[in-house]
Amino acid sequence: MQQSKPMKFAIQINTSPYGANAGHTAYQFITAALRQGHEIFRVFFYHEGIYHAFKHATPPDDELQFTAQWSELARGHGIDLVVCISAAQRRGLLCSDEAQRQGKKDQDLAEGFRISGLGQLVEATLEADRFIVFG
């Protein structure tokens, strides 16, 4: 495959796995970019995009395993998957630290994701050569 000049990408995903195809398109874009030697600085999950990070999503075996795919991508390539804290809390996705602060017992965050603030999104747009929004 022809190699283009390596670039640093920041990605934002705004749609849920089953509400739209944009998250999967983003995944395909990222794997293609990595194959061509580009860097993915960060993937930021916002709006309904946070639903990609739910640990207990259990789709049938013959369907795409969205959340597991992201976890594997983080594991295999060390990609920084960040879920917006305010968007996540609104929709009931809590990591154990946050749940404890709220007096709850959840641990909903899948492996490879971390929860942080919108500053991480703005920082990613500043650091990357290209910023692409899916959904």
Add this chain to the structure above:
Amino acid sequence: MKTYLFVVHKPPYSGARVQEMLDIILTTAAFDQPVSLLLLDDAVFQLKKGQQPTSSGMKDTAAIFKTLEIVEVNDIYIETESLQERGLSPGNLCLPVHELSRKEVARLMKQYDIVFSA
């Protein structure tokens, strides 16, 4: 430093999307980056004067737009055709805006490093 344009299409009270985008705007401004806003289509209703959302138990998002001035988001652009098609004029809005025509929108977008849309 990069320049940011936030393009809004959606009307108020149509879900949390615009409210959550306002949070990105406030965060970007807190990073001292220059931020502009462009309202297209039904988003022109975002700034309509006389909204009373709290009477239906909803959050007053126009009030959040009004706080943008405080964080130095001064350039709010609005498309003239979108206003006219909905029987509105700048006099019906709760904030001062820069009007621009539909054919100028692409040129405006080109001036920015980063474009967000909601």
